[in-house]
Amino acid sequence: MTTVLFDMDGIVLEGPRTDPQVYADAADAAVADLEIDPSPAQREDFRRHDAERIRTHCEELGVDPDRFWELKERYASQGTHDRLRAGEREIYDDVATIRDLADRTTVGLVTNNRHETAEFVADYVGIDFDAVRGRDPTFEGYERRKPDSYYIEDALATLGVADGVYVGDSHKDVAAGQAAGLETVYVRRDHNRDHERPPNATVELEGLTGLPAALESL
Template identity: 50%
Template sequence: MTETILLDMDGVVLEGPGTPQSVYDRAADTAAAELGLEPTDRQRADLRAHGYETVESACCALGADPREFWRRKEAAASRLAADRIRSGERARYEDVAALESLAERATLALVSNNRHETVRFVADHLPVPFAAARGRDPTPEGFCRRKPDPHLLRETLDELGIEAGLYVGDRETDVLAAEEVGLEAAYLRRPHNADVPLPEDAAYEIESLGELGNVLEKR
């Protein structure tokens, strides 16, 4: 039987735990300019916020449709993120190379809280044959369905037509989401989580993606 391994993206495949705030700042400024908004300094700071409620409040004060602003902000953030990856400003971890040979014995998928457009770009950009790639929808509802909500993992499992497998993540939220859908969780150590206590429900603890082959042999 072919094994299935789902992987988180930020902090697992791409270096660093997530998209830097500077990207969201520039994305919000781009969305505001596209909509012809002239926010005060305080409103601009709120538009740059990561949470939807703060953005919604600022948009309403400016007479703008918050859902349209959010859509444009997410789209701009995805474009900026892709540029950073293309230029090498944001690199992949060296051990991602191990996934190329692992794909010969396992079905691989990329599942992340990041924007779907960005996850899809990374899946296409890397020399790894991912069978599926899933990120959050560019909507307020999509933002609310981030892990530990199991929505993204469940959608990916349904797409692949499987019910069991392994999920590789670098956060407790990854472990919680995996448990919710019946996946075993492999907790990957990276510099940003080196001293974080191992989540209680993690089935495996690994130091490199290169160890996944050994994990498969134990399952």
């Protein structure tokens, strides 16, 4: 069976993205660590993920933008992990399908989310992924998110393969998978139920349970 790479948010973790409050709390923690005193407007920008504004404000406040970004990413990962442990964010029930596939073929986890969180989630769900790749905690790492195919291609290189399937829940997932030369599976969840199917998605599924049969047909 072919190599199968999976998105994380919306495929493994319920919901399409990290709760914005996690980033807000992470920014506040980074501000405290760096002992800076931003204005209310600056603090509000720090809480968002606008890389250019964060760079500008860090320079205005005399701190290293790269250091601030790294701290914010680290605290965001910690906050996400705490929410998972507390049951504030759940795992989809059909993730068992990935666990079964991992016993039969090569599987990977490739996400726009932070690499630290991707590794945590892989361990948390108890799936032996052959490759795990999330974004690097740098400005450059953030800019390489899907629809850029950088992280998918990096995972493929790690696995030593050039083809396979990418499974995701967004247009960006399908675009990135196609750019990396993979077949793509678009999975319907509650948050994308009314979205148009991405152009040229190879397969569309109502959840992961139909994935093994779909892979056999590719």
